[in-house]
Amino acid sequence: MSGVFPAPYPVFLDLVGKRALVVGAGPVAARKVAGLLRAGAHVTVVAPDAVPEIAEDPDVRWHERPYRRGEVASYAVAITATSDPAVNRQVARDGNAANVWVNSADDPENCGFILPSVVRRGDLQVAVSTNGRSPAMAQWARRRLETLFTDTHGAALDVLAEVRAEVRQASGTSEVDGWTDAVDDRFFDLIGAGDVDAARDHVRSALGLTRRPDTHVDTQHQEVPS
Numbered sequence: 001m002s003g004v005f006p007a008p009y010p011v012f013l014d015l016v017g018k019r020a021l022v023v024g025a026g027p028v029a030a031r032k033v034a035g036l037l038r039a040g041a042h043v044t045v046v047a048p049d050a051v052p053e054i055a056e057d058p059d060v061r062w063h064e065r066p067y068r069r070g071e072v073a074s075y076a077v078a079i080t081a082t083s084d085p086a087v088n089r090q091v092a093r094d095g096n097a098a099n100v101w102v103n104s105a106d107d108p109e110n111c112g113f114i115l116p117s118v119v120r121r122g123d124l125q126v127a128v129s130t131n132g133r134s135p136a137m138a139q140w141a142r143r144r145l146e147t148l149f150t151d152t153h154g155a156a157l158d159v160l161a162e163v164r165a166e167v168r169q170a171s172g173t174s175e176v177d178g179w180t181d182a183v184d185d186r187f188f189d190l191i192g193a194g195d196v197d198a199a200r201d202h203v204r205s206a207l208g209l210t211r212r213p214d215t216h217v218d219t220q221h222q223e224v225p226s
Contacts, residue, residue, distance in 0.1 A: 007131060008114055016040035018076040023067045023091050025050030028105050029081035033060060035115075036079070044075070047082075067091060073098035079115075081105040108132035117142035122154025123161075152192045156183075159196060163203045170209060182206035 020036045022029050025047035036043045037059055044061045045054050046068075054060055067087055072078045072094045078101070080088045085107065092110035095102035104110035116127035117138040126149060128141040160183065168174045182203040190199035204210070 008129065010116075010127065010129070012125070012127075013039070013077070015077065017042065019044065019074065021046065021072055021075040021078040022081060023047065023078065023087060024081035024105075025054045025062065026081065026083075027051055027053075029079075030054055032079045032081055032105065032115075033057070041077075046071070070094050070098075072100050072102065075100060078102045079105065080107070080110070085110075106135075119145045119149055121149050121151055122157055124149065124154050124157045152188060155196070156188060156191045156199070159191065159200050160203065163200060163207065163209070166204070167207055167209055176207055178207040 015036065016039070018041050020041040020043050022033050022036070022043060022045045025045050029045065029047070030051050030053040033043050033045060033054055037057075042061075043059070044063065046063045046065065047054075048064060048066060050062055050064070054062060067090065069090060072091055078091060078095055080091045080102065081104075082088060088104040088107045088110045092102050092104060092112070094100075095112060101112045102110070103113050103115055108114070111132060114129055114132045116129040117135075118128075119126040119142055126145050128138045128145065130138045163182075164174045167176055187199055187202050190196075190202060
């Protein structure tokens with residue numbers, strides 16, 4: 001890779017129950033807070049003033065003061081959304097020293113990770129990144145993807161997860177032949193028409209699963225490799 005700038009490593013973080021810090025409390029910070037709360041994080045905001053979306057949210061712990069050097073070390077992840085480059089740099093330095101991932105809104109030089117534009121359809125998430133070079137283009141790509149991926153695809157994912165669990169129960173693994181044939185235009189047409197049972201049977205047939213196991217399979221809580 002000599003002479004080639006490495007690309008960021010794309011991941012989806014599990015922040016359920018993790019402590020997250022947001023420095024700043026304006027409209028941009030409010031959007032970051034909403035995303036962290038949606039991910040299940042315990043969010044603390046540090047800022048002298050806050051927009052109502054933050055100040056009045058009972059799920060947010062707001063410290064009504066400026067950021068204190070080093071305090072980011074108490075968190076799993078942090079986001080800065082201030083108009084003060086000095087504060088952004090300080091949080092980034094503190095994060096690097098404490099091995100805490102820090103994102104700085106509109107300040108890529110002080111980012112340890114990049115927040116992509118995301119299309120969500122149920123549990124289906126499609127993320128777009130430009131390596132921090134153009135958030136506007138990432139948002140454009142997201143808008144295009146929003147027209148491509150609909151609620152039908154979110155419903156399709158539910159069916160595929162259910163049948164995948166059935167295959168694992170019947171075969172001991174979900175890595176079987178037939179998935180390419182199962183997830184085709186016919187499958188999505190059936191989902192779009194609201195015929196979920198026929199769509200489910202279509203997938204089972206392609207996978208050679210002739211009958212549904214008698215035992216109920218919980219697709220929400222079992223361990224499922226990615």
